[in-house]
Amino acid sequence: DTGVSQNPRHKITKRGQNVTFRCDPISEHNRLYWYRQTLGQGPEFLTYFQNEAQLEKSRLLSDRFSAERPKGSFSTLEIQRTEQGDSAMYLCASSALGEQYFGPGTRLTVT
Amino acid sequence: RKEVEQDPGPFNVPEGATVAFNCTYSNSASQSFFWYRQDCRKEPKLLMSVYSSGNEDGRFTAQLNRASQYISLLIRDSKLSDSATYLCAVLSGGYNKLIFGAGTRLAVHP
Numbered sequence: 391d392t393g394v395s396q397n398p399r400h401k402i403t404k405r406g407q408n409v410t411f412r413c414d415p416i417s418e419h420n421r422l423y424w425y426r427q428t429l430g431q432g433p434e435f436l437t438y439f440q441n442e443a444q445l446e447k448s449r450l451l452s453d454r455f456s457a458e459r460p461k462g463s464f465s466t467l468e469i470q471r472t473e474q475g476d477s478a479m480y481l482c483a484s485s486a487l488g489e490q491y492f493g494p495g496t497r498l499t500v501t
Numbered sequence: 502r503k504e505v506e507q508d509p510g511p512f513n514v515p516e517g518a519t520v521a522f523n524c525t526y527s528n529s530a531s532q533s534f535f536w537y538r539q540d541c542r543k544e545p546k547l548l549m550s551v552y553s554s555g556n557e558d559g560r561f562t563a564q565l566n567r568a569s570q571y572i573s574l575l576i577r578d579s580k581l582s583d584s585a586t587y588l589c590a591v592l593s594g595g596y597n598k599l600i601f602g603a604g605t606r607l608a609v610h611p
Binding site: 435492497 | 542550597599601
């Protein structure tokens with residue numbers, strides 16, 4: 391399978407814990423995006439990487455959120471001190487040009 | 502006003518029906534537009550890019566009206582398997598982030 395992959399697929403954590411998600415983009419894609427989706431809404435942009443450079447961050451990305459793409463390949467999204475409001479589907483997408491292809495997402499539940 | 506707005510759903514149609522969804526966008530400088538399909542608890546899957554001249558892919562037709570700032574998706578001869586949420590997305594900003602509408606749910610019944 392050469393599509394975008396994400397791990398884990400599901401994560402249940404207690405409020406206050408830290409969590410980290412991983413995204414492996416399509417191999418030839420140099421652009422990588424993180425989005426968050428809650429029930430009944432479309433995905434909302436969080437951050438964007440071109441190769442290893444993080445070029446844009448949404449105001450939705452509070453200080454508790456950090457994303458990296460150290461070698462320009464896979465990316466990680468960490469949430470520190472999770473809150474119940476962080477419960478959502480976290481989607482990763484990659485692209486070479488305009489069209490973005492999404493991974494299966496990581497569903498986070500904060501109890 | 503949201504940057505991208507879609508028809509509220511759900512649309513309940515019988516098999517074989519033709520159904521159309523509209524999506525309006527507020528940024529007149531937007532250049533690229535897309536329709537995604539999302540099944541329940543799955544990721545969005547790219548259905549079609551929307552070109553200025555309009556484009557067709559089998560039973561699906563997408564159109565762009567720049568003057569009125571809306572895009573549309575027409576589905577002909579609906580199938581049960583077309584039941585899903587349809588998201589429109591607009592490429593925004595210098596770094597090509599997608600701005601999504603909230604989606605329109607389609608339910609096709611026998």
